Amino acid sequence: MYGLDESGQKKGLRTRDVCCFLFAGVLIFAGGVVGGIFIGIYAYHGGPSGDDVTVECVMGKDGGSARTTQQTTTLPVHTTSDQSADCEVCPRRNPFIPQTEQEVFAPLSSTEMKTVRDFLISKGIVTDVIGGNVTFTSNYITGIDIYAPPKKDVLEYKDRNGRFPGRHAKAVVVRGGASPPDVMEFIVGPLNGATRMELTELSSAGENAFTARAINFWEIAKMEEVLKPIQQVLEPLVKESFDGADFNGGELFWWPYNGPPGLNHDVRVINLNALFNPAYVSGDYHLLDMLPLSLDINTTSQTPSEWTIYNIHYLNQGPYSTAQELLDDYNAGTIRKVKLPAGYRDTLVQRFTVGRDTSRRLRVHADMPPPRTYEPKGPRYTIKGHRINWMGWEFDITTRMMRGPALFDVRFQNNRIAYEISLNDIVLQYGSDSFERSNTFYTDATYGIGYYTGTIKGVDCPEHGTLLETSFYDYYSGEAVTSRSICVFESDGEGPAWRHKSNSYQGGLRDSFLVVRIPGTIVNYDYITEFHFKLNGQLQTKLVATGHIQTAFWDAENPNHGNKNTDDSPEARDPFGFRVSDFAQGLIHNHLFGFKVDMDVVDANNSFEVIHLKSGDVVDAFKKMNPTVSKKPDYFRYNVTQYVEYETVQTESGYKANPLEPKYWTIVNENYRNYWGAKRGYLISPMATSTQTQVDSHPTLGAVSFTKYNCAVSKRKESEQFLDSLFDGFRLDSPRGDFSRILDGENIVNEDLVAWVTVGFVHIPSSEDVPMTVAVETGFTLKPYNFFDRTEIFDVPQTYTGEYGLDESPPDFRKCRETD
Ligand SMILES: *[C@@H]1O[C@H](CO)[C@@H](O)[C@H](O)[C@H]1NC(C)=O
Ligand SMILES: *[C@@H]1O[C@H](CO)[C@@H](O)[C@H](O)[C@H]1NC(C)=O
Ligand SMILES: *[C@@H]1O[C@H](CO)[C@@H](O)[C@H](O)[C@H]1NC(C)=O
Ligand SMILES: *[C@@H]1O[C@H](CO)[C@@H](O)[C@H](O)[C@H]1NC(C)=O
């Protein structure tokens, strides 16, 4: 297609550089002559800034001939880019269907959040104080989310044309003015005004202590104030140690989100860690330059003047109860010191910047646009509010600021598969050889997972995607923040969903699937939640992590590193990870993502069947099904075989993924059988995943005990809405959301079941995590398992030629220009 200039003359293969020539040469062998010429011409032109050549839909008015040209001619055609502008823009079918009735699950609107806030004010639960006027004795809202009404009411409405159950909200309220002060969650609803709004308390007064609330910036601002005298005392130390930087000069900052260093729920002790953070002025935290100065601050009292500061550590040396004691030792030279080189601070921005490295030459052809996909006839999905229909699939999508994205009422081919598939929490547990980072622990739902603020154009969502609205409550302004952060698009699988090529026929189906993607940021990390709806009834839920890692100060002289003359490179690593920069170590940690998967296979009357994959004695293979088989049948050549054992799990149970003992976790409905008599079911299949790798005695495990299982199944209850509590991260010694409250031995045969699925990965950062961790993913797939009578994919046009069937090709289309 490329290779001739306007006069029809073949361009010579001239090279700008040897590298490019060699690359072209390789491609000539690999890709054939056309590819080679293409590369040659490209090299000659020096990229697309030269004459653009294209054959893309030359004949705009008559798509047919453009198609013929592309398919039949091997002769390169040269047109100008102006001609491609002539060609028609792809028709954009409007996916939206007018939304007439209210939705149960869609994210709350700004008006609804205002309704909730006004209502809580009118009830005297909070005051209308906001922003800078909030104090530690204020009662105020920190979060408002859409809340699902009782399932039976929703099903009555959705399945049997019953009454609209109303839209409901859940509010998280910090009650500094209560006695005792506490944190509470309230349900408010219905918001639609049909009946009187009601208030339901999810906990009793005082049940969730005030000390269990999330850290917010009022507390941070007060801590910064209280720290001023200490900063004053330490000025000579920090200036000498940290390349002349000083807190008071605005060059040093404190990182407040290390998690709770104390186990005691009665007190609130926050660990602060000094860091360089030039981005602080814009409210960002860059955690690649943590410094070895740290302290604990007891913020239990509601009167900041009563806060105490202690456990001051410098290079792991301490604890000092006052800054002066540390300074005295420092000045006396009785402790180890660190001295960053002069000019180090000038390199900070360059250390975390992810702007392109302009000192590097671009890779060959990197200035050409990469491949892209488009929809020749517009989207094949329709959207009504937040309910989406695509190729037999139908579901509601929503997001919640505390817990993140959720699907509700998921159906395929008119069968309900799941009532809810929702992210519930993201857990991170770190390890470090430092006072300040060894305790780092997060349950992200404590702070909120779903603060979505829109997509990055050109990165998050393909141009043909459709964006849907999300919302969260901004407790500083007291108002909702809405953004279009849910990206819906059809993806070209670019390969076979299935294929077969035999002597008598060949056929296949080029895969395509629907993606719902919600990208978000939680301080340093970015988490992208994705749902992939497949043509054959599979539904994949994925969590993708990218962003900046958290580090600890790399202390090159750390005495715990031992003998440097060993071959264990103690100058580059210690038991908690690798050095990744001059003074930074990437810390070992895990990411665990907990989901609620409320399966309704056909209906809500389900059982959990585990299929155990076994290998062993032939007689054993028969034992469970038929105990009378006592001798290996003669027709078995070997006395060992692989086989399966079916187990209907009787009571609530949890399992770990273990490749050495493979299991199929299936949710089945014994009242509905496929044509062959098997219980219709769905399989819960984790992607590559880690498990909870901490020993059970790890102090954080009580707060996140759900992570002990990759798949746990319980009987569904309205009172068991989420897999953990928002507040346990701050009361490690007495968690109230322990998973044993859910797995408490109830019958799970022929019941409404919830599978609590936890997947994740262990992260031992390496130098390639700086400055940016490139996307890693995990997740799980729900797969039809005896749900249909045969492969559920032959009701879409496919490619087929040969005997036994109808010759067919995918739907025809006119070449067109991608929608702008
Ligand atoms: C705080 O309250 C004062 C007095 O009511 C008001 O003028 C001011 O705007 C408030 N500030 C904020 C940030 O809400
Ligand atoms: C923290 O402060 C509270 C209240 O001021 C006090 O009762 C408690 O003993 C302190 N705890 C520690 C560990 O300092
Ligand atoms: C299978 O047979 C072999 C030889 O006959 C014997 O050594 C072995 O123990 C048998 N294995 C089992 C699982 O029965
Ligand atoms: C669920 O199915 C079982 C087995 O058919 C039946 O006995 C039971 O009544 C059903 N439960 C409900 C709530 O429909």
Ligand SMILES: [Cu+2]
């Ligand atoms: Cu990580």
